[in-house]
Amino acid sequence: AAALAADFALDITPPAAHEAVANAAFGAGLHLIGEKPLSDTFEAAKRMLAASENAGLTHVITQNYRFGAVPRTAHRLLRERIVGEIKHVAVGFYRPWAHAPGTHYVTMPYPLITDMGIHHFDLLRYVLDLEAVSVYAETWNPSWGWHAGDAGHCAIFEFEGDVKVIHHSLGSSVGKTTTWNGDWRVEGEAGSMTWEDDEIFWTAVGPAEKQGREQLALDDVANGQDALLAEFVNAIGEGREPERSSRDNIKSLAMVFAAVESAKQGRRVRIDELLDA
Numbered sequence: 001a002a003a004l005a006a007d008f009a010l011d012i013t014p015p016a017a018h019e020a021v022a023n024a025a026f027g028a029g030l031h032l033i034g035e036k037p038l039s040d041t042f043e044a045a046k047r048m049l050a051a052s053e054n055a056g057l058t059h060v061i062t063q064n065y066r067f068g069a070v071p072r073t074a075h076r077l078l079r080e081r082i083v084g085e086i087k088h089v090a091v092g093f094y095r096p097w098a099h100a101p102g103t104h105y106v107t108m109p110y111p112l113i114t115d116m117g118i119h120h121f122d123l124l125r126y127v128l129d130l131e132a133v134s135v136y137a138e139t140w141n142p143s144w145g146w147h148a149g150d151a152g153h154c155a156i157f158e159f160e161g162d163v164k165v166i167h168h169s170l171g172s173s174v175g176k177t178t179t180w181n182g183d184w185r186v187e188g189e190a191g192s193m194t195w196e197d198d199e200i201f202w203t204a205v206g207p208a209e210k211q212g213r214e215q216l217a218l219d220d221v222a223n224g225q226d227a228l229l230a231e232f233v234n235a236i237g238e239g240r241e242p243e244r245s246s247r248d249n250i251k252s253l254a255m256v257f258a259a260v261e262s263a264k265q266g267r268r269v270r271i272d273e274l275l276d277a
Contacts, residue, residue: 007030007031007236008025008030008031008032008033008058008232008236009021009024009025009028009030009031009032009033010032010033010034011025011032011033011034011035012035013035014040014104015035015037015038015039015040015104015114015115016040016104018034018035018038018039018040018044018048019039019044019047019048021034022034022048022051022052022059023048023051025057026051026052026055026057026059027055029055029057030057031057031058031059031232031236032052032057032058032059032060033059033060033061033062033229033232034059034060034061034062034246035061035062036061036062036063036115036118036119036249037061037114037115037118037253037256038061038246038249038250038253039253040108040114042253042254042257042274045246045250045253046250048246049246049247049250052246053247058232058235058236058241058242058245059245059246060228060231060232060235060242060244060245060246061244061245061246061249062225062228062244063118063119063122063228063244063249063252064224064225064227064228065119065120065122065123065180065181066122066123066126066127066243066244067221067222067223067224067225067227067228067231068181068221068223068224069218069219069220069221069223070181070195070198070199070200070218071123071126071127071181072219072221073200073216073217073218073219073221074127074184074186074193074195074200075126075127075129076219077193077200077202077216078127078128078129078186078193079129081188081190082188082190082191082193082202083186083187083188083189083190083191083192083193083202084188084189084190084191085188085189086128086161086163086186086187086188087162087163087164087187087188087189088163088164088186088187089124089128089163089164089165089166089184089185089186089187090165090166090167090168090184090185091120091124091165091166091167091168091182091183091184091185092167092168092169092178092182092183093112093116093120093167093168093169093170093171093178093182093183094169094170094173094175094176094177094178095171095173095177095178095180096171096172096173096174096177097112097116097151097171097172097173098111098115098147098151098171099146105147106146106147106148107148107149108148108149109148109149109150109260110139110149110150110153110260110263111147111148111149111150111151111171112147112150112151112152112153112169112170112171113137113139113153113155113256113259113260113263114256114260116169116171117153117155117167117169117255117256117259118252118253118256119180120167120169120181120182121167121252121255121256121259122249122252123181124157124159124165124167125251125252125255127184128159128163128165128186130159130160130161130163131159131160131251131271132157132158132159132165132251132254132255132258132271133157133158133159133160133270133271133272134157134158134258134268134269134270134271135155135156135157135158135255135258135259135262135268135269135271136155136156136262136267136268136269137153137154137155137156137259137260137262137263138153138154138263139152139153139263140152140153141172142170142172144172144174145172146172147171147172150263151170151171151172152169152170152171152172153167153168153169153259153263154166154167154168154169155167155168155259155262157255169182178197179197179198181195181198182195183195183196183197190204190209190210191203191204191205191210192204199215199218200215200216200218201213201214201215201216202214202216228244231243231244232244250275251271251275254271254274254275255271257274258270258271258273258274261273261274
C-alpha cells in the first residue's frame with residue numbers, strides 16, 4: 001500500500017459530495033476508494049462510473065461487510081449446495097441506529113434503505129451469487145422514532161431463478177438487537193442455513209433426507225477494511241478489476257433506489273428500469 005500511496009485517493013465525505021470528489025480524483029489521475037453509498041442519486045452514480053472508465057482508473061466502494069468470515073463462509077456453503085435449491089430468503093436488521101442529531105443519517109430521506117440497506121443488498125448479491133430483478137417496498141417510522149425519513153421497511157425482492165428475498169428492518173428499534181450483518185434465513189430443498197448472532201447453522205426437519213441441526217465452522221479469512229484495502233491495492237498492482245468496483249457496486253445501488261421508488265410509488269419496480277435508463 002505504501003508504494004501506491006501517491007496513486008490513489010480516499011473519499012470519506014457524505015454521499016452528496018462523492019461526485020465532486022471523484023471528478024477531482026480522476027482529473028488528477030488518481031485511483032479512488034470511496035465511502036458507500038456510491039452516491040446520493042443514481043444519475044450521479046452513473047456519471048461517476050462513466051468518469052472512472054473514461055479515465056481508465058480504478059474506483060472501489062467500501063462495502064466492507066462482504067469481507068467477513070460469515071458472508072464468505074455462507075457464499076461458499078451455498079455454492080456447495082448445503083441446502084440444495086434455494087427459493088426463499090429472509091434478512092432482518094434491528095438496531096437503535098444513527099442517534100446523533102443533525103447528521104445526514106438522521107435527516108436524510110429513507111435513511112435505513114439508503115445508508116444501511118446498501119450493505120445488506122450488496123451482501124445478498126454476493127452470498128446468493130444472483131442478481132436482483134425487481135422489488136416491492138413499504139416504509140414507515142414508529143411513533144417513537146427519531147429519524148426525519150422512514151427508518152423502517154419491508155422490501156420483497158425477486159432475484160434470478162425466481163428466488164424471493166424479504167428484507168425487513170427497523171432502525172429505531174429499542175428492543176433485542178441483531179448484529180450489523182443482520183439475522184438471515186436461507187431456505188432450500190435440503191433444509192435451512194441461518195445466521196444467528198454471526199454464527200452459521202444448518203438445520204433440516206420434516207421430509208428432508210438428512211435431518212438435524214449443526215453449527216458450522218467459519219472460514220479463516222481476512223476481515224473487514226483490511227481485506228477490502230488489500231483487494232483494492234492488489235487489483236491496481238495486477239491491472240485487474242477489483243471486487244467492489246463501482247461497475248459492480250452500481251447494481252447494489254440500483255436495488256436501493258428501486259426500493260425507494262417502490263415505496264414512493266406503491267408499485268413493484270424492476271431493477272433494470274434504473275440500470276437501463
